[in-house]
Amino acid sequence: MQSYLGTIVAALAAAAIALFAVEVAHRVIRRVGRRSLLLTELTDHAHRSIQVAATVVAVQFAVRFSTGYAVGDQWRQVLLHLLVLGVIASVAWLVASLLVVAEDTALARFRVDVPDNRHARRVRTQVVMLRRLTIAVIVVLAIGVMLMTFPAVRGIGAGVLTSAGVVGVVAALAAQSLLGNVFAGLQLAFSDAVRLDDVVVVEGEWGRIEELTLSYVVVQIWDDRRLILPTSYFTSKPFQNWTRTEAAVLGTAEFDVDWAVPVQAMREELRRLVEGTELWDGRVCVLQVTDATGGTIKVRALVSAADAGSLWDLRCLVREHLVAWIRDHRPTAMPRMRTEIGDAESNLAWQWVRPRRPVRRLNDPEVPDDARVFGGSDDGDARSEAFVGPDEPAESRR
Numbered sequence: 001m002q003s004y005l006g007t008i009v010a011a012l013a014a015a016a017i018a019l020f021a022v023e024v025a026h027r028v029i030r031r032v033g034r035r036s037l038l039l040t041e042l043t044d045h046a047h048r049s050i051q052v053a054a055t056v057v058a059v060q061f062a063v064r065f066s067t068g069y070a071v072g073d074q075w076r077q078v079l080l081h082l083l084v085l086g087v088i089a090s091v092a093w094l095v096a097s098l099l100v101v102a103e104d105t106a107l108a109r110f111r112v113d114v115p116d117n118r119h120a121r122r123v124r125t126q127v128v129m130l131r132r133l134t135i136a137v138i139v140v141l142a143i144g145v146m147l148m149t150f151p152a153v154r155g156i157g158a159g160v161l162t163s164a165g166v167v168g169v170v171a172a173l174a175a176q177s178l179l180g181n182v183f184a185g186l187q188l189a190f191s192d193a194v195r196l197d198d199v200v201v202v203e204g205e206w207g208r209i210e211e212l213t214l215s216y217v218v219v220q221i222w223d224d225r226r227l228i229l230p231t232s233y234f235t236s237k238p239f240q241n242w243t244r245t246e247a248a249v250l251g252t253a254e255f256d257v258d259w260a261v262p263v264q265a266m267r268e269e270l271r272r273l274v275e276g277t278e279l280w281d282g283r284v285c286v287l288q289v290t291d292a293t294g295g296t297i298k299v300r301a302l303v304s305a306a307d308a309g310s311l312w313d314l315r316c317l318v319r320e321h322l323v324a325w326i327r328d329h330r331p332t333a334m335p336r337m338r339t340e341i342g343d344a345e346s347n348l349a350w351q352w353v354r355p356r357r358p359v360r361r362l363n364d365p366e367v368p369d370d371a372r373v374f375g376g377s378d379d380g381d382a383r384s385e386a387f388v389g390p391d392e393p394a395e396s397r398r
Contacts, residue, residue: 045101049093124195215230248305254301288302301318
């Protein structure tokens with residue numbers, strides 16, 4: 001009885017000493033490492049796992065050395081085996097925590113709260129995907145090592161560690177869809193096709209990449225809904241990525257108006273509007289007639305903004321302002337249907353009546369800059385160069 005009591009006391013004492021030592025080290029590291037990001041992350045994220053690992057290891061050694069009187073007894077072997085399993089699990093947890101600390105320290109060097117954060121978001125995506133993969137690998141290895149401590153199932157443990165043979169083939173065939181998503185997730189992480197916080201249009205929905213895992217991608221839609229898609233979707237189907245190279249984007253607002261609309265005056269009004277709002281980034285402001293059929297003409301206003309959210313608000317502002325401007329200042333430009341009545345011989349009035357208004361001609365033969373998408377400004381010239389075919393040099397079109 002005294003031997004059992006001594007074992008319990010030894011185990012409790014070992015646990016207390018381990019916890020005390022870890023707590024002292026924790027306080028010292030926290031005090032010394034106030035200016036060190038690595039030490040701060042270590043004390044914040046790995047403290048609990050270090051406590052558990054140190055306690056389990058200390059108890060395991062205390063029980064092993066204090067139960068010499070029971071060598072060969074079944075209860076001692078079972079207890080030591082359970083403690084060994086606890087040591088393996090706690091060490092795996094500790095290793096995973098240390099990896100998370102290292103990854104968080106690396107991520108802290110790349111800020112995503114700056115305008116040009118494309119590289120930072122790319123690194124963040126890769127690190128997050130690697131974190132999930134390494135934790136999964138650590139769990140599999142820990143389970144394999146724990147299985148190998150059982151003599152009867154040591155072969156199963158070896159199979160888990162090697163991931164080979166018939167079991168691996170059968171598992172791969174059974175989980176073909178899951179493995180396909182896992183490999184697709186790795187491909188997304190390192191191909192730079194999509195990153196965390198990228199603005200995308202997928203399945204007709206506009207949103208941003210909120211979460212990217214090895215098996216699925218969460219898209220936060222603009223109205224706060226969540227669209228859950230498998231990672232293989234982004235490697236097998238087309239989608240729009242509005243922020244792959246930069247956040248600045250272009251958008252349009254289209255109007256069906258009467259042929260009597262003064263296009264140049266409408267163009268000047270658009271320019272006055274965008275120059276007076278902070279939503280416009282100053283790059284592109286173009287108004288063009290893109291179609292003239294069916295008794296009306298289609299006028300398209302093309303504007304630019306620093307990001308997708310600002311562009312949406314700017315497009316809505318342009319529509320509201322130009323609709324009000326046409327209604328209040330150019331009511332004759334509102335869409336309308338015309339009916340002409342001729343005389344008994346089907347002669348129409350416009351065939352013999354001289355036009356009341358003289359034909360207006362532009363004094364300057366040059367097209368204004370805000371009437372061209374491809375050219376007229378540095379941004380327009382760059383866009384023109386990007387869309388020149390291989391057999392069509394830019395100089396030949398000017």
